[in-house]
Every structure is written in C-alpha cells, then in structure tokens.
Amino acid sequence: MERTDQRMDEIMGRLLRTGVILAAVFVLAGGAVYLARHQTPPTNYRVFQGEPEELRTVPGIIYEVRGLQGRALIQLGLLLLIATPISRVAFSVVAFLYQRDWTYVLVTLIVLGLLVYSLLGRNGGG
Amino acid sequence: MNTIEFTALVGLGSLLAGFLGALTGLGGGVVIVPLLILAFHVDIHYAIGAALVSVIATSSGAAAAYVREGYSNVRVGMFLEIATTIGALVGAALVMHLHVSVISIVFGVVLLYSAYASTKEHTHSGADAGSDRIATWLKMDSTYPTANGWESYHVREVPQAFGLMFVAGVLSGLLGIGSGAVKVLAMDRTMKLPFKVSTTTSNFMIGVTAAAGAGVYLSRGYIDPGLAMPVMLGVLAGSLLGARVLERAEVRVLRRVFSGVIAVLAVEMIYKGLK
Numbered sequence: 001m002e003r004t005d006q007r008m009d010e011i012m013g014r015l016l017r018t019g020v021i022l023a024a025v026f027v028l029a030g031g032a033v034y035l036a037r038h039q040t041p042p043t044n045y046r047v048f049q050g051e052p053e054e055l056r057t058v059p060g061i062i063y064e065v066r067g068l069q070g071r072a073l074i075q076l077g078l079l080l081l082i083a084t085p086i087s088r089v090a091f092s093v094v095a096f097l098y099q100r101d102w103t104y105v106l107v108t109l110i111v112l113g114l115l116v117y118s119l120l121g122r123n124g125g126g
Numbered sequence: 127m128n129t130i131e132f133t134a135l136v137g138l139g140s141l142l143a144g145f146l147g148a149l150t151g152l153g154g155g156v157v158i159v160p161l162l163i164l165a166f167h168v169d170i171h172y173a174i175g176a177a178l179v180s181v182i183a184t185s186s187g188a189a190a191a192y193v194r195e196g197y198s199n200v201r202v203g204m205f206l207e208i209a210t211t212i213g214a215l216v217g218a219a220l221v222m223h224l225h226v227s228v229i230s231i232v233f234g235v236v237l238l239y240s241a242y243a244s245t246k247e248h249t250h251s252g253a254d255a256g257s258d259r260i261a262t263w264l265k266m267d268s269t270y271p272t273a274n275g276w277e278s279y280h281v282r283e284v285p286q287a288f289g290l291m292f293v294a295g296v297l298s299g300l301l302g303i304g305s306g307a308v309k310v311l312a313m314d315r316t317m318k319l320p321f322k323v324s325t326t327t328s329n330f331m332i333g334v335t336a337a338a339g340a341g342v343y344l345s346r347g348y349i350d351p352g353l354a355m356p357v358m359l360g361v362l363a364g365s366l367l368g369a370r371v372l373e374r375a376e377v378r379v380l381r382r383v384f385s386g387v388i389a390v391l392a393v394e395m396i397y398k399g400l401k
Contacts, residue, residue: 008200009196009198009200016186016333019186020186023183024358024359024362027354027355027359028359031356034355035129038129038352045166045168045169045172045353046167046169048169050348051347051350052347055347055351056344056347057345071351071352072351074354074355075349078340078351078358079344081179081186081358082182082340082344083337084182084186085182085337086337089204092200092204101265103264104205107204110208111204111211111334114208114211114212114215115334115338117215118211118214118339118342119341119345
C-alpha cells in the first residue's frame with residue numbers, strides 16, 4: 001500500500017512541536033513575571049475556590065494578557081497548549097478534504113466540533 | 127514556604143514524575159495527581175486540572191516525533207477520538223457531581239490497574255487475523271516500518287475498541303490522566319494492531335482526549351496558572367530528558383520500581399478516599 005499520508009504526517013509533526021514550544025515559552029515568561037511579583041505565601045490550594053471569571057474564558061484571558069499579568073500570560077500559554085491538538089485535528093480536516101476522503105472529513109469534523117464545544121461552550125461552570 | 131519555594135518543589139517533583147513516566151512508558155500524569163494531593167495538600171480539582179495540562183504537553187511533544195516516523199495510524203486514531211472526546215466530556219462533567227472521596231477511590235483503583243498492567247510482559251502473538259468488514263470500509267488497514275521494510279497489517283474489532291476508548295476518555299476527563307494503558311489495551315489486544323503502532327497511536331490520541339477535558343476544566347476555573355506552570359514545565363522537561371536517556375537505559379528494573387511506587391500511591395489514594 002502506498003503511503004499517501006506521509007507528507008501529512010510530517011506537517012502534523014511540525015505543527016505539534018511548534019505548538020508545544022510556543023506554549024512553553026509563554027508559560028515560562030508568565031511564570032517569571034508571576035514569581036517576580038508574588039513574594040507572599042503561596043496561594044492556598046487546599047480549598048478549592050475556582051479561578052476568577054477573567055481567567056476562565058478565551059476572550060477573558062486574551063483581555064487580561066494586555067496588562068502583562070503573569071497569571072494571564074501563563075493561562076495564555078496553557079490555552080495555546082490546549083489549542084495545539086485542536087489545530088492538529090483542524091489540519092486533518094483540510095488534509096482529508098484534499099484527499100477527497102469524505103468519510104474522514106466527517107470523522108475529523110465531529111472530533112473538531114466536540115473540542116471546540118469543550119473549550120467555548122458554557123459547561124455549567126459554577 | 128513562600129511562592130518561589132512552593133513552585134520550585136512542585137516543579138522538581140513534576141520533573142521527576144515526567145522523567146520516570148517517559149522512561150517506563152507509564153506517563154508522568156499518572157503520578158502527578160497523587161503527588162500534588164498527598165505531598166502538597168492540593169485540592170483534587172486543581173491537581174487534576176494541572177495534570178491534564180501536562181498530559182497534553184508530553185503527548186504532543188512525543189507525538190511530534192512518532193508521527194513523522196510513520197508508526198501511528200492516523201485514521202484509527204481520528205476515528206477512535208470520537209469515542210475518547212465524548213468520554214472526556216462525560217468524565218469532566220462527572221467531576222462536578224461526584225464526591226471527592228469517590229474520585230480518590232476510582233483514581234486509586236485505576237492506578238493499581240496501571241501498575242499491574244505495566245508489570246505484565248507484552249504477549250501479543252503478532253499473527254495477522256485478516257481483514258474486517260468495518261475496518262475495511264473505514265480504510266484503517268495500513269503499513270508500518272519494520273526491520274524488513276514496510277509491512278502491512280489489518281485492523282479488527284472496531285466497535286469493541288470504540289467502546290473501550292469511550293471508557294478511556296471518561297477516565298481521562300475524570301482523573302486528569304492520559305489513560306494510555308486502556309488505549310493500548312483497546313488497540314493492541316482488541317484491534318490487533320502491531321504493538322509499536324498501538325503505543326504511538328495511543329500517544330497521538332492522548333493529547334486530543336486531554337484537550338477535550340482541559341477545555342472544560344479551564345472554563346470551570348479548575349486550572350490555576352500558579353500551579354499548572356511548574357507542573358507543565360516540569361513534566362515536559364522531565365519527559366524530554368527521559369526520552370533521551372531511554373535509548374541507553376535498562377528500564378526493566380526501573381519499571382518494576384516505578385510500578386511499586388504507583389501501587390503505594392494507589393493504596394494511599396484509596397485510603398484517603400475511605401477516610
């Protein structure tokens with residue numbers, strides 16, 4: 001069997017690597033800012049309080065990043081990390097479209113829809 | 127303990143977890159949650175959120191290398207991701223409704239299974255069982271690189287594997303782990319994929335499954351940047367280091383030791399849940 005998917009595999013590999021590196025850079029930069037400004041005793045993680053609204057949503061995080069807040073920068077890095085596998089699935093939709101493989105266009109679209117829903121849908125956040 | 131000390135300790139622990147996880151093939155995520163809960167007294171929701179993020183990082187980092195070598199079966203992975211992502215959404219929704227003690231006990235039981243599964247030698251016969259109607263329709267049969275060049279293989283039992291993948295997804299969303307053990311079980315034992323194809327395709331899928339869970343956790347405020355930062359960076363650095371050492375290391379003994387550590391953590395999680 002001819003390996004028609006090879007070029008697709010290579011692009012996908014590069015996409016994943018770039019996403020992880022970019023995410024790590026943002027988390028590292030945000031971490032530096034965060035640690036430089038927070039000399040106080042660490043946040044109490046024993047009791048679950050939940051993050052503030054602005055660090056929970058995609059638009060909220062992007063808005064907060066403009067103030068160069070350490071925590072918001074880290075959150076943006078984590079958002080990039082979550083977006084990495086999602087963009088891989090999005091890329092697969094295009095790749096299967098290009099191959100005219102309609103079954104897998106549908107399969108990847110379903111997965112992509114579920115992922116976008118998980119990130120943007122209001123999941124009953126309390 | 128101030129913020130810098132706390133961050134440094136969590137980062138160091140995560141580095142070690144990522145390193146051992148990559149070396150033994152058990153994944154770092156599986157020990158992060160008990161480590162954060164038992165050693166750092168972190169609430170289970172924050173712990174799961176941070177672990178889930180680190181799972182995406184290691185899976186994507188490793189998959190980047192595997193995908194290019196041509197081992198992973200993208201079609202099998204994509205099709206089964208429907209099951210794992212739905213499962214992850216269900217698992218993440220369950221976290222809200224289940225009591226913390228129930229989650230701890232489930233976590234302990236899954237840890238015990240992982241420890242047990244890792245000690246068992248791989249016994250897949252390797253005999254190709256021939257083609258399967260559904261797998262053929264889904265064009266899942268493929269080839270993979272071996273010492274004798276590209277070899278073709280057939281895929282079996284798609285519906286059963288789909289069901290197992292749903293379970294793997296629920297566990298991932300509920301516990302913040304990659305559930306690689308269940309994924310390999312579905313592909314290696316059920317679908318009869320070659321072992322190397324199972325493990326790499328599983329790794330390829332883990333990132334997508336974890337992303338589905340992480341999306342829900344983020345929007346619910348379970349992912350704290352101050353905690354996730356050292357965990358993600360530590361596990362990522364540790365697993366990259368582990369993958370480097372892997373080629374030269376004798377991992378058999380280490381695997382046993384790490385399985386032992388996991389078993390102890392499992393018992394402690396169950397004990398904590400029952401208390």
